[in-house]
Amino acid sequence: MKLLLTGVNHKTAPVEVRERLSFNPTSLPAALEELKRCQGVLEAMILSTCNRVEITAAVEDSNEAEKEIVRFLTRTGGIDAESIAPYLYQYRDQEVIRHLFRVASSLDSMVIGEPQILGQLKSAYSTAKQCGAVAGALETILTRAFAVAKRVRTETAIGQSAVSVSYVAVELAKQIFGRLDDKTVLLVGAGEMSELAARHLRRAGVRRIFVTNRTHDRAVQLAKAFDGEVVPYDRFREELPRADIVITSSGAPHYILTRQDVRKVIAARRNRPVFLIDIAVPRNIEPAVNELDNVFLYDIDDLQQVVDENLKARMQEAEEAEAIVEEEVKRMISRLRVQEVKPTIVSLQQRLEAVRMAEFERLGGKLASLTPAQREAVEALTRGIINKIAHGPITELRRKAAEPDGLQAIEVIRRAFRLDE
Amino acid sequence: MSIFWLRVAVGLYGVGLAHAILVALRRRSPIFTLALGAFYVGVVLHMVSLVEMTVALGRLPLDNFYESISACAFLIAVIFLFVYRRYQFTGLTVFLFPLVFVMALVGATEIPVKSWSSADVRDAWLLIHVLLVLSGYAALLLAAVASVFYLLEERRLKRKARKAGLFGKLPPLGTLDRIITQSIGMAFTLITLAVVVGSVWAFIESGRDWISEPKIAISLITWGFYLVMIYLRTSAGWRGRKAALLVLTVVFCSALTWIAHIGLRPLLVQ
Numbered sequence: 001m002k003l004l005l006t007g008v009n010h011k012t013a014p015v016e017v018r019e020r021l022s023f024n025p026t027s028l029p030a031a032l033e034e035l036k037r038c039q040g041v042l043e044a045m046i047l048s049t050c051n052r053v054e055i056t057a058a059v060e061d062s063n064e065a066e067k068e069i070v071r072f073l074t075r076t077g078g079i080d081a082e083s084i085a086p087y088l089y090q091y092r093d094q095e096v097i098r099h100l101f102r103v104a105s106s107l108d109s110m111v112i113g114e115p116q117i118l119g120q121l122k123s124a125y126s127t128a129k130q131c132g133a134v135a136g137a138l139e140t141i142l143t144r145a146f147a148v149a150k151r152v153r154t155e156t157a158i159g160q161s162a163v164s165v166s167y168v169a170v171e172l173a174k175q176i177f178g179r180l181d182d183k184t185v186l187l188v189g190a191g192e193m194s195e196l197a198a199r200h201l202r203r204a205g206v207r208r209i210f211v212t213n214r215t216h217d218r219a220v221q222l223a224k225a226f227d228g229e230v231v232p233y234d235r236f237r238e239e240l241p242r243a244d245i246v247i248t249s250s251g252a253p254h255y256i257l258t259r260q261d262v263r264k265v266i267a268a269r270r271n272r273p274v275f276l277i278d279i280a281v282p283r284n285i286e287p288a289v290n291e292l293d294n295v296f297l298y299d300i301d302d303l304q305q306v307v308d309e310n311l312k313a314r315m316q317e318a319e320e321a322e323a324i325v326e327e328e329v330k331r332m333i334s335r336l337r338v339q340e341v342k343p344t345i346v347s348l349q350q351r352l353e354a355v356r357m358a359e360f361e362r363l364g365g366k367l368a369s370l371t372p373a374q375r376e377a378v379e380a381l382t383r384g385i386i387n388k389i390a391h392g393p394i395t396e397l398r399r400k401a402a403e404p405d406g407l408q409a410i411e412v413i414r415r416a417f418r419l420d421e
Numbered sequence: 422m423s424i425f426w427l428r429v430a431v432g433l434y435g436v437g438l439a440h441a442i443l444v445a446l447r448r449r450s451p452i453f454t455l456a457l458g459a460f461y462v463g464v465v466l467h468m469v470s471l472v473e474m475t476v477a478l479g480r481l482p483l484d485n486f487y488e489s490i491s492a493c494a495f496l497i498a499v500i501f502l503f504v505y506r507r508y509q510f511t512g513l514t515v516f517l518f519p520l521v522f523v524m525a526l527v528g529a530t531e532i533p534v535k536s537w538s539s540a541d542v543r544d545a546w547l548l549i550h551v552l553l554v555l556s557g558y559a560a561l562l563l564a565a566v567a568s569v570f571y572l573l574e575e576r577r578l579k580r581k582a583r584k585a586g587l588f589g590k591l592p593p594l595g596t597l598d599r600i601i602t603q604s605i606g607m608a609f610t611l612i613t614l615a616v617v618v619g620s621v622w623a624f625i626e627s628g629r630d631w632i633s634e635p636k637i638a639i640s641l642i643t644w645g646f647y648l649v650m651i652y653l654r655t656s657a658g659w660r661g662r663k664a665a666l667l668v669l670t671v672v673f674c675s676a677l678t679w680i681a682h683i684g685l686r687p688l689l690v691q
Contacts, residue, residue, distance in 0.1 A: 176578060178595030270658035273594065290579060294661040302581045 001042060001137055001340070002062045003096040006069050006088060007054030010110050013087035021077040021084070023048040025127075031076060032131040038068040043138040045128040047103075049120045051110055056100065058138045062092055097141055097332050101325045104149040106158070113158040113314045118149045137336060148328045155324060158317040161310035165303045166197040168310070169277050170204050173245055176275050176296055181205040186243035188212055188236060189250030190222045193279050193300075197247055202226045210243065212236040214250065237261070241268035247277045248284035257285045262295055279303070334402035341401040344410055345394050347419045352386040393417070423477065426470035427491060427529045433463030434498075434525055437518030442613065444515050445606035445651045453511065456518065464498045467525065471495060486632060491528025494521050512656030519613060519648055523641070526620060533628035543626070550618045557611035564604040565672040568665035571597040575662050598660065601668060609651045616644050643675045 008018055023031050023046055035044045035055065043058040055073065059065035070088070074081050091099050102108045106117050125142045128134045134142065153159060162171045177183055183206045187194055190213045198209055209228035213219035216232070223230045231239050240246065240261075250256060257276070262285075266274065273294040278285040283299055290297040359382070360367070367375065393413050400409035414420055440456035443449070450456070471492065474482040482488040498521045504510055537543040574591040591597070619640065623631035631637060650671045653659040659667060 172578070175574075175593045176595065178593035178599070271660035271663075273661060293663060296578055298581065305581065 002059050003093045004059050005056045005091040005096040008087045009052035017087050021053040028127050029131050032133045036133050040065040043134045043136055045134055047124040098329045100145045101148045104145040105152040105321055107321055112318050115159055144332055152321045152324055156317040156320045158321055163310050166200050168303050168306045169197045170200045173275055182207055183244040184208040184242055185245045186210045188248040190218045191249030194247045194249040240265045245275045249280045250284055255286045259286050259288045262289045337401040341397050348417055351417055352390055356382050356386055423470045423473035424532055426466045430463040430467040431525045431529050433459040434522040438522045441515045441519045442610045444655050445609045467495045487528050487531035490524050494524035515656050516652035530624040546622050550615055553611050553615035557608045560604045560608035564601050564668050567597050567600040568668040571665040609647050639678045643678050646671045646674055
């Protein structure tokens with residue numbers, strides 16, 4: 001049995017190629033059926049996400065099956081083999097295991113450490129399982145990949161810090177207020193980024209969202225998008241004391257909130273803290289506001305800086321994660337080898353048993369005079385002899401299987417006992 | 422008879438204390454109207470006591486410490502009622518109700534009572550006092566630790582530094598603020614009760630002279646710090662960094678008085 005993985009991802013192929021090769025959830029079972037029928041394919045799984053399309057298979061013969069799978073891809077994608085060749089990557093055996101472990105652990109993702117890929121891989125596996133396309137070595141490897149991903153999550157901090165500006169804003173809000181379910185957000189201006197931040201905050205549980213904008217219609221539209229309330233632009237200052245989080249992204253060419261304004265707001269709030277997020281350029285809030293007690297002001301650069309530092313930290317964690325993956329790959333390979341050696345052990349036992357039976361038959365006449373008890377004793381004696389003989393090679397097979405040069409030793413034993421004849 | 426009316430007045434002022442404790446612990450008190458009513462009646466009885474004493478003595482009762490502090494408590498109470506009628510300044514009650522209560526309590530200890538009915542009662546009374554003080558200190562220490570964490574985390578968020586400091590990832594500021602508020606409320610409650618129990622114990626134990634014991638004077642002054650702290654926190658709206666610094670200052674002061682008291686006395690004697 002050999003392992004094979006063929007596919008494209010965001011690093012090797014542009015979206016035009018990825019989208020043509022991709023499978024949607026409804027077409028997946030049929031595709032798996034077709035794949036199963038390919039010559040030499042024992043097990044198969046298709047992983048299709050917006051960033052990657054990969055086919056993993058357990059096959060009898062790598063070379064033949066590889067061609068079959070590429071043909072399958074070109075057929076379903078409607079592309080000719082030559083034009084996808086430059087984008088395809090192909091892994092075999094040990095590389096397949098490593099790649100699957102890295103994908104599951106989100107080390108091969110566009111944003112390293114993002115959590116979605118594991119879920120996507122799990123659902124690809126369960127679809128394949130439902131179609132009966134995985135049941136054997138590939139299944140063992142995939143379930144192990146999920147365990148490896150979990151180990152990477154718990155032993156490294158790879159997925160812990162936020163790596164987008166809007167998520168960083170939510171993380172900071174949580175670190176300032178502790179809980180968000182009784183908090184109120186005020187959006188001043190309607191930019192794409194502030195909309196995203198508000199959406200994340202809503203999902204994180206904030207209670208109320210107020211929206212204000214110079215163009216009233218845009219404010220209404222935005223408020224509708226996440227169940228907010230509109231505040232007329234000329235009156236938004238009156239609402240400021242009620243807002244715990246203020247996100248500004250107005251196109252005003254000057255500061256719309258000065259230190260003096262915010263000082264009054266804080267006094268009106270009886271010093272309850274306020275988190276100001278200024279994602280406008282030029283900035284909407286005077287930077288000196290951050291010097292006031294209980295006021296936390298972050299502008300777009302501050303947020304971006306946190307993102308950059310978090311990304312850097314993720315890279316460091318990724319190195320640790322790679323080491324874990326490497327260790328797990330080694331462990332998986334020796335486990336598979338031990339499984340692989342099982343047929344050899346069985347044929348060795350069958351071979352010796354066959355020799356024993358043949359000898360019994362040859363001596364059939366001479367043994368006919370034995371009483372049942374005597375016959376039983378001879379049976380036990382011969383069985384004992386072959387078991388003793390088999391014990392050495394079997395132990396050696398199991399031991400060698402886990403080692404890198406194990407195949408040679410297995411080969412020698414197979415030849416010595418003429419197991420392939 | 423005058424001392425009887427004063428003691429009843431102290432009991433009525435005690436309702437005001439309960440109100441202040443509720444505010445410290447839960448930020449709102451359902452018994453404010455009751456406490457204010459009791460305070461009014463307390464002031465009237467307090468006045469009755471002072472008038473009776475004046476009549477009995479043939480002069481104003483301002484002769485000794487007890488008489489002066491009782492008169493002083495009465496004046497504060499009267500002034501507060503005027504201020505309250507005019508400005509409806511409820512927040513001030515958190516500070517003044519306990520203050521008037523403790524001052525009147527001290528004033529009410531001018532005439533010694535019979536000593537303890539049994540040694541067991543005396544010891545149990547003292548044990549309760551000590552347990553209250555120690556629990557109060559524990560709560561105060563928790564507030565101090567939370568305040569240090571608050572200051573560190575606040576600084577990190579203000580400076581926009583990502584790196585967690587010496588203590589790793591700290592709890593959110595909001596959580597720390599809640600811990601501080603709750604633990605100083607608890608500390609104030611426990612220590613106030615300890616002061617009341619302790620004063621009464623000392624009064625029964627040593628009669629008229631209990632107040633001149635430096636230990637007790639210092640404890641009363643330290644309690645005054647807590648009162649100021651609770652007032653600033655609950656009514657004057659001190660929050661965040663300022664409040665954390667306030668807690669640390671108060672803890673530092675009480676540690677100082679404590680050390681001065683326990684640790685340095687042997688040195689001073691030498």
